[in-house]
Amino acid sequence: MANEHSGWANPMPAGLIALGLACIIFYALLTGKIPPDGFGVVGFWLLAGFFIQVIVGVLELKLGSISGGNTFLWFSAYFMLASGCVYLLEFYAHMVGWHINPVIEGWAWVGITFVMWLLFPTFLKTMPLTVALLISIMNFDAFLITGLKLGLLAKSYAPIAGNVIGLAGLLGLYSAAAIINNTVYGRAILPFPGPIIKDKISTNTSVKA
Numbered sequence: 001m002a003n004e005h006s007g008w009a010n011p012m013p014a015g016l017i018a019l020g021l022a023c024i025i026f027y028a029l030l031t032g033k034i035p036p037d038g039f040g041v042v043g044f045w046l047l048a049g050f051f052i053q054v055i056v057g058v059l060e061l062k063l064g065s066i067s068g069g070n071t072f073l074w075f076s077a078y079f080m081l082a083s084g085c086v087y088l089l090e091f092y093a094h095m096v097g098w099h100i101n102p103v104i105e106g107w108a109w110v111g112i113t114f115v116m117w118l119l120f121p122t123f124l125k126t127m128p129l130t131v132a133l134l135i136s137i138m139n140f141d142a143f144l145i146t147g148l149k150l151g152l153l154a155k156s157y158a159p160i161a162g163n164v165i166g167l168a169g170l171l172g173l174y175s176a177a178a179i180i181n182n183t184v185y186g187r188a189i190l191p192f193p194g195p196i197i198k199d200k201i202s203t204n205t206s207v208k209a
Contacts, residue, residue: 021173022049078112109145120135125195
């Protein structure tokens with residue numbers, strides 16, 4: 001389908017769809033719906049999301065989005081690629097009887113959680129309401145996942161983390177659908193409020209950053 005307008009279209013929906021699907025997968029993992037013998041399939045699905053998000057990140061940077069572009073890039077590396085490879089490794093470890101210490105990954109999640117919290121103020125200004133809400137939910141969930149990986153939280157917290165990240169996934173899929181439908185029709189087909197922090201000069205709520 002050709003684009004009637006010159007320039008690049010907004011790539012964010014593709015990145016949000018990849019993120020939303022990954023969150024739903026993590027929901028199933030954390031709530032115990034996927035046994036270890038299914039981790040290999042999980043790994044490949046997350047690797048597929050990596051390719052989508054790294055492309056989206058580059059295009060977002062090309063369009064001038066410093067917050068969205070950089071976030072999609074490092075999300076593609078760690079939330080998708082690294083996690084996908086870890087689940088492939090854990091699948092193999094399950095098959096051969098190896099034990100992998102999750103504390104190693106937990107320390108990586110310390111950094112992920114820290115940077116997500118530090119960058120959150122930028123999303124209040126650059127992202128539509130549902131996307132900012134998605135990120136706020138993921139900030140809380142990253143804290144839970146970090147605690148679980150480091151052994152600081154009991155395993156009973158895993159279903160809580162799973163349900164929370166599942167909600168984030170649904171928000172990601174809804175946001176992607178809203179952006180595409182509203183852009184194609186040129187009006188609000190699906191409710192999609194703009195950023196919480198408004199620009200004093202411009203009232204345009206289209207997604208750029």
